[in-house]
Amino acid sequence: MSVVNPYESPEPVTETVPPMQPGSSANSQSPLFTDPSFYGMTATQFLGAFNDNLFKQLVLLLAVGGTAAAVEVAGAIEKTSARQGPDIQSLAMFLFAAPFLLFSGFAGYLSERYSKRTVVVACKVAEIGIVLLGMAAFALWNVTGIAGLFFVLFLMGTHSAFFGPPKWGILPELFAKRDLPQANGIMLMTTFLAIIFGTASGVLADWFDVQRLWLASAACLVVAVLGTQTALLIRKLPAASPGLAFSPSALTVPGEIVALLKKDRQLLQAMLASCMFWLIGGIVQPSVNSLGIVQFGMTKGPTSLLAACMGVGIAAGCLIAGMLSKSKVNFRLVKIGAWMLVIILAILAIPGDGKWNMLHYPGTAVALVLLGVFAGFYAVPLQVFLQTRSPESLKGRTIATTNLANWIAIVASAGVYYLFGVVVDWLSVPRATVFALTALLMLPVAIFYKPRE
Structure with a gap:
């Protein structure tokens, strides 16, 4: 009896990416680099990814040594590894990722039922409110501790879960088919650049003690406001399926x-x-x-x-x-x-x-x-x-x-x-x-x- 390798292909396969054919609605759009919607969407997703990674990195760095390490940032205890608490980054990561499992299906439904541009703008407005809560969680550290930041981190993940489907789904509605490979490539590249800059901006944690990290998180508020402004550059679009009824199968x-x-x-x-x-x-x-x-x-x-x-x-x-x-x-x-x-x-x-x-x-x-x-x-x-x-x-x-x-x-x-x-x-x-x-x-x-x- 032969053993089947689940990772091995049963037959030789060579895949060629099919060339993009001009669609009925594609060629009526403006060239990619002269379209304000392209710059608006690219900037909006860049700023959103930057904010996610900056705030997440600030929280993860505090979570490396648990609450004891966080107090240590404020100079309240002597810096010794023996005094640090447990590494609770795994809990922080879970709280950020869980909304993608809970809400991705419903987010996809909303992006079809309503205009993707409307969902994008709504997500950016919600991001402003979430960042304000994050500033409050840092300012009230002595009251809420790491739990307050974890709650806001969960909300940031929820915002990203709802932002994802319209972010990628809007591209075929905005741009000509011939421009989609280039548009996707630039979006993907700027996403990684946002991750780089957002993560590197975690150096702000060294400039403030933990009770004053709300000043560092103020950068997130500025970015959220800018992201909302750039989202308004995206031209208005109709809903893909305005009569779509909700079904549990969407989840x-x-x-x-x-x-x-x-x-x-x-x-x-x-x-x-x-x-x-x-x-x-x-x-x-x-x-x-x-x-x-x-x-x-x-x-x-x-x-x-x-x-x-x-x-x-x-x-x-x-x-x-x-x-x-x-x-x-x-x-x-x-x-x-x-x-x-x-x-x-x-x-x-x-x-x-x-x-x-x-x-x-x-x-x-x-x-x-x-x-x-x-x-x-x-x-x-x-x-x-x-x-x-x-x-x-x-x-x-x-x-x-x-x-x-x-x-x-x-x-x-x-x-x-x-x-x-x-x-x-x-x-x-x-x-x-x-x-x-x-x-x-x-x-x-x-x-x-x-x-x-």
Whole structure:
């Protein structure tokens, strides 16, 4: 009896991205770079992603050592690792990611039932209110503690969950089909730039004690107001399905997609491989924070720069992978990316002198850039394949199902990171050991996922 490898393709497959054909409504639109809606939408999503990552990073840095570490920022206790509380980043990550599981289906329904432009503007207005609550949570730290910030972080995740479907779904309604590849590419690139700048701006945590971090979070308010203004540049659009009735099936995976995934094993494998990308990413981000603060003993500024290095690498990797792939789905890049992720993660875990790993701070920064580059190699071909493999009639729901699956992986990453932390504490080994455990998690994908060119 033969054993079937669930990651191996049953037959050779070469996917070519179909050229964009001019649609009936496409050519009536303005050229991409002369359309105010393009600049409005690009700026709006950039500012939104920046805000998400700045606020999330401020909270994660406080959560590295639990509430004791947060009080330590205020100078209330002497800085010693023994006095720090537990690392509760996993709880913070879960609270930010949970709304994507709870509300993604309903958010997709709203983006079809009402004008996507209206939903975008409403989300930006809501963001202003949420950021004001965040400022209050920092100002009232002595009263609410970390719980107040966690509540606001959940609201930020909820805002992002409702913003996601109209953000990507509005592009075909705004722009000509011939411009969609370029528009999507620029949107994706600016998203990663927002992650880089937002995460790096976590250095603000070093400039204020915890009771005055509301001043740092005031930057989020400025960004939210600017994002609302840029959203108004998007031209008004009609609702895609104004008569769409709500059905409970909108909150689940449609039966047609379940049947498609059972029939098309190549598509299912790619979706699982995509989930692994987000699972690994969800573990690595807090691991970098823990490495810098707990093991290296650095402040939050240099630690945020380490996280930004990884973002720079992902942005560069996505750009390079797109150039190398051209019009084809280049699965060789996926294989290279998977193996390099395993290797670099393992190298990051090798111990060095004293508190450092083998690479020390400069080498760790370079390794994280390379980790991001090869993550881009791994992710881009999978994303293109998932977008082009499914039939036109099921494409939107396939992408929605992929997004839901990815967020399940992100939520799961919080639990996996927590378990890895328990193992590290039980073994009394350096925090960098989490990278080795993550490499072991990625290893089966590198070995068994074999999509044929």
